[in-house]
Amino acid sequence: MSLVITPLMRFPMIEPGDDLSSEILSCLEDNNLPLVENDILVITQKVVSKAENRFVDLSTITPSEKAIKLGLQTEKDPRLVEVILRESNEVVRFRKGSLVVEHKLGFICASAGIDHSNISGGSKESNQSVLLLPVDPSASAKKIRDAVFSKYGKNIGVLIIDSQGRAWRNGVVGMSIGLSGIPALIDERGWKDLYGSTLEITIVGVVDELAAAASLMMGQANEGTPVVHVRGFPYKLAEGNFNDLMRSKETDLFR
Amino acid sequence: MSLVITPLMRFPMIEPGDDLSSEILSCLEDNNLPLVENDILVITQKVVSKAENRFVDLSTITPSEKAIKLGLQTEKDPRLVEVILRESNEVVRFRKGSLVVEHKLGFICASAGIDHSNISGGSKESNQSVLLLPVDPSASAKKIRDAVFSKYGKNIGVLIIDSQGRAWRNGVVGMSIGLSGIPALIDERGWKDLYGSTLEITIVGVVDELAAAASLMMGQANEGTPVVHVRGFPYKLAEGNFNDLMRSKETDLFR
Numbered sequence: 023m024s025l026v027i028t029p030l031m032r033f034p035m036i037e038p039g040d041d042l043s044s045e046i047l048s049c050l051e052d053n054n055l056p057l058v059e060n061d062i063l064v065i066t067q068k069v070v071s072k073a074e075n076r077f078v079d080l081s082t083i084t085p086s087e088k089a090i091k092l093g094l095q096t097e098k099d100p101r102l103v104e105v106i107l108r109e110s111n112e113v114v115r116f117r118k119g120s121l122v123v124e125h126k127l128g129f130i131c132a133s134a135g136i137d138h139s140n141i142s143g144g145s146k147e148s149n150q151s152v153l154l155l156p157v158d159p160s161a162s163a164k165k166i167r168d169a170v171f172s173k174y175g176k177n178i179g180v181l182i183i184d185s186q187g188r189a190w191r192n193g194v195v196g197m198s199i200g201l202s203g204i205p206a207l208i209d210e211r212g213w214k215d216l217y218g219s220t221l222e223i224t225i226v227g228v229v230d231e232l233a234a235a236a237s238l239m240m241g242q243a244n245e246g247t248p249v250v251h252v253r254g255f256p257y258k259l260a261e262g263n264f265n266d267l268m269r270s271k272e273t274d275l276f277r
Numbered sequence: 278m279s280l281v282i283t284p285l286m287r288f289p290m291i292e293p294g295d296d297l298s299s300e301i302l303s304c305l306e307d308n309n310l311p312l313v314e315n316d317i318l319v320i321t322q323k324v325v326s327k328a329e330n331r332f333v334d335l336s337t338i339t340p341s342e343k344a345i346k347l348g349l350q351t352e353k354d355p356r357l358v359e360v361i362l363r364e365s366n367e368v369v370r371f372r373k374g375s376l377v378v379e380h381k382l383g384f385i386c387a388s389a390g391i392d393h394s395n396i397s398g399g400s401k402e403s404n405q406s407v408l409l410l411p412v413d414p415s416a417s418a419k420k421i422r423d424a425v426f427s428k429y430g431k432n433i434g435v436l437i438i439d440s441q442g443r444a445w446r447n448g449v450v451g452m453s454i455g456l457s458g459i460p461a462l463i464d465e466r467g468w469k470d471l472y473g474s475t476l477e478i479t480i481v482g483v484v485d486e487l488a489a490a491a492s493l494m495m496g497q498a499n500e501g502t503p504v505v506h507v508r509g510f511p512y513k514l515a516e517g518n519f520n521d522l523m524r525s526k527e528t529d530l531f532r
Contacts, residue, residue, distance in 0.1 A: 023283075023284075024281050024282060024283040024494075025281070025282040025283075025490070025493065025494050026279050026280070026281050026282075027279060027280040027281075027282075027490070028278075028279040028280075029278075115530040115531070117530060120530070122530065129445065129446070130444075130445040185481070188443070188444075188482070188485075188524075189385075189443075189444040189445075189524075189529070189530075189531040190384065190385040190444075190523075190524050190529060190531065190532070191384070191452075191482060191485065191522050191523065191524055192462060192480060192482065192521060192522055192523065192524050193461075193462045193480050193481055193482025193483070193485065193522060194480065194481055194482060195481070195482045195485050195486050195489070196486060197446075206448075207447060207448045225447060225448050225449065226440070226448050226449055226450070226492075227443070227446060227447065227448025227449060227450045228448070228493060230443075230446065230448065230450050230489065231450050231451060231489040231490065231492055231493040232489075232490075232493060233489075234450070234485065234486040234487075234488075234489035234490060235280070235282070235486065235487075235489060235490030235493060237481075237486055238280065238483060238486040238487060238490060238510075238511065239279075239280050239511060241511065255493075256493065256494060256496065266447065267446050267447055267448060268445075268446065268447065269443075269444075269445050269446055269447050274444070274445060275370040275372060275375070275377065275444075276370070276444040276445065276531045276532075277445070277531075
């Protein structure tokens with residue numbers, strides 16, 4: 023049994039207000055990819071955010087004192103810093119060029135997941151638009167999953183991902199930011215290994231592994247393939263909880 | 278174009294001294310998977326370490342003062358702690374149950390990548406054997422790559438992976454620890470996005486994305502599938518440098 027990861031070609035440009043679910047379903051048909059039970063769709067946050075109109079025009083933002091100070095320290099636009107702070111629970115680290123926060127959604131990431139690339143919104147001259155993460159990515163995932171079930175009667179998993187940096191490694195990788203119908207972790211504690219010993223480190227971040235796999239097939243520069251179809255996920259699909267992935271502050275050695 | 282990840286079935290148990298390259302080549306034939314140019318083999322470190330006899334019998338280890346103290350603080354066997362320290366450049370964090378180090382190979386990980394599961398070595402009664410990471414995983418990867426080229430005349434990539442934890446997320450995921458014939462990072466800086474803007478965060482950890490993808494198909498408990506075949510990697514294969522993945526201490530905000 024292979025895992026097969028297929029990017030959907032000819033995905034349309036998404037604008038605020040577009041019905042993302044129906045665009046995905048049409049694109050699946052256009053790609054001649056009929057869904058079967060246990061398939062998974064992995065979707066980059068950017069098209070979800072666009073459809074949900076999570077644009078913010080920086081020219082409308084008045085930065086707070088804190089944002090102005092942090093803007094100087096990080097050499098970032100203080101209005102962008104203000105938006106980042108509004109999207110965050112707390113600042114975790116900062117330095118010139120870098121502002122790492124705990125996002126309201128619970129994960130730690132750079133700039134609250136806000137970036138400028140592949141965004142056409144805002145005035146063409148100033149291009150002051152930035153795009154926030156979806157308000158509730160797991161709810162966005164559920165909407166798409168429900169649309170699939172309602173059209174085809176198939177249970178699938180839906181995963182929303184973003185490219186994020188890592189504490190100690192160069193290079194961003196795809197990570198989960200929301201999910202529906204797919205377990206976040208597989209807990210193998212108590213399972214026996216090949217020699218009959220009980221496994222030690224055995225909680226596996228399977229949706230993050232899947233997020234990374236799917237991200238590989240999306241590329242970064244050309245956001246023409248924001249949706250990826252996955253067949254052959256080796257675990258049973260079941261409702262998962264994104265928050266299972268979030269390490270509690272008490273067990274966090276690195277903030 | 279899909280990415281297709283296929284675990285090799287019926288992979289034999291590996292013992293110290295086994296010729297891993299020839300076991301892999303036989304198993305590929307047994308699986309009816311003829312290699313083509315640009316294919317990649319992803320291999321879990323455990324079979325590499327076993328073939329290279331990286332077992333250490335804890336009953337032969339005398340812990341240092343430092344290891345004894347750290348053993349008490351982490352509630353780990355002081356002899357295991359001693360072996361972890363010998364495999365490491367420095368201790369990064371510790372607490373009850375957890376010892377995070379910078380491995381000699383440059384990456385930060387728990388317990389220097391040493392674990393007990395899926396190990397049959399050592400006396401059955403005491404089972405005091407532990408298995409270290411390969412001495413030079415990229416050299417191990419190159420050996421396998423060279424064996425493939427010499428038998429089939431095909432250029433492939435070889436990636437050695439391990440399951441590692443993350444600073445802020447629960448669950449281990451597959452990460453690269455050595456490579457040959459495959460780029461570690463893809464640097465998309467300067468590429469234009471769909472709207473003609475220059476990309477910002479654009480260094481992508483492609484081999485770590487691939488490591489995670491392959492890990493998903495290996496499972497953890499049943500180490501029966503330690504080798505995974507990958508076809509359809511979307512970047513051009515070329516010699517890569519594992520150390521490109523390692524964040525320099527100067528830019529590390531989290532140690």
